[in-house]
Amino acid sequence: MRIDVVTIFPELIENYTSASILKKAQEKNLVKIKVHNLRWFTLDRHQTVDDYPFGGGPGMVLKPEPIYRAVNFIRSYTRSVPRIILPSPQGKVFHQKKAQELAKERHLLFICGRYQGIDERVLDLLQCEEISIGDYVLSGGELPTLVIIEAVVRLIPGVLGDGESIEYDSFTDGLLGPPQFTRPRVFQNLSVPQVLLSGNHQLIAKWRYEKALEKTKKVRPELLNLVKKEKE
Numbered sequence: 539m540r541i542d543v544v545t546i547f548p549e550l551i552e553n554y555t556s557a558s559i560l561k562k563a564q565e566k567n568l569v570k571i572k573v574h575n576l577r578w579f580t581l582d583r584h585q586t587v588d589d590y591p592f593g594g595g596p597g598m599v600l601k602p603e604p605i606y607r608a609v610n611f612i613r614s615y616t617r618s619v620p621r622i623i624l625p626s627p628q629g630k631v632f633h634q635k636k637a638q639e640l641a642k643e644r645h646l647l648f649i650c651g652r653y654q655g656i657d658e659r660v661l662d663l664l665q666c667e668e669i670s671i672g673d674y675v676l677s678g679g680e681l682p683t684l685v686i687i688e689a690v691v692r693l694i695p696g697v698l699g700d701g702e703s704i705e706y707d708s709f710t711d712g713l714l715g716p717p718q719f720t721r722p723r724v725f726q727n728l729s730v731p732q733v734l735l736s737g738n739h740q741l742i743a744k745w746r747y748e749k750a751l752e753k754t755k756k757v758r759p760e761l762l763n764l765v766k767k768e769k770e
């Protein structure tokens with residue numbers, strides 16, 4: 539997979555993607571991540587990327603031309619038609635199913651917004667898909683972009699090692715994850731549940747499923763309705 543990111547803070551993306559899982563995925567050539575500074579695509583001396591909003595109001599809006607130029611450059615340079623994603627609180631909320639869908643793409647392009655937003659015309663022209671990472675407002679699209687990239691890249695086959703299977707991830711079966719334990723067997727007088735020491739994989743799987751169900755019912759009951767609907 540190829541991932542391009544357009545941002546006015548390239549170092550934020552570069553720092554995070556050059557460590558841990560994302561670093562390994564790039565070293566294994568399973569993903570190529572390229573970061574582009576939006577200011578490279580301005581034509582004026584001051585490298586202006588934003589301007590005042592028509593109609594008035596506080597804050598600034600990202601101008602359409604540099605974004606349009608950046609996307610066209612990436613399209614022609616890569617000779618590919620990327621799926622363009624704009625992290626924004628106005629988008630549909632991101633979830634594991636969307637991550638699984640995006641993990642099948644060959645090329646993703648993220649545009650990181652700042653300030654009060656981005657000129658709407660460029661979003662329409664480029665057919666951007668707006669994705670929100672939750673109902674709260676951040677100052678820019680860099681963190682949401684990193685959240686989405688990490689959720690997607692770890693699903694690409696071969697990215698995680700054998701010991702880091704995604705099979706037991708929360709949400710893979712529509713439920714929250716079960717509780718986990720490691721050594722020591724007794725900690726502060728609290729013992730690890732006996733079943734996990736039994737070696738009986740069927741029993742362990744059943745216990746984990748029940749615990750996941752119990753936790754989901756308690757904390758996120760609305761997820762259970764979604765699971766039910768999908769099965770219908």
Ligand code: ADE
Pocket residue numbers: 625626627669670671672673674675676677678679682
């Ligand atoms: N940009 C600012 N806030 C955001 C959010 N909640 N999700 C995605 N992008 C954003």
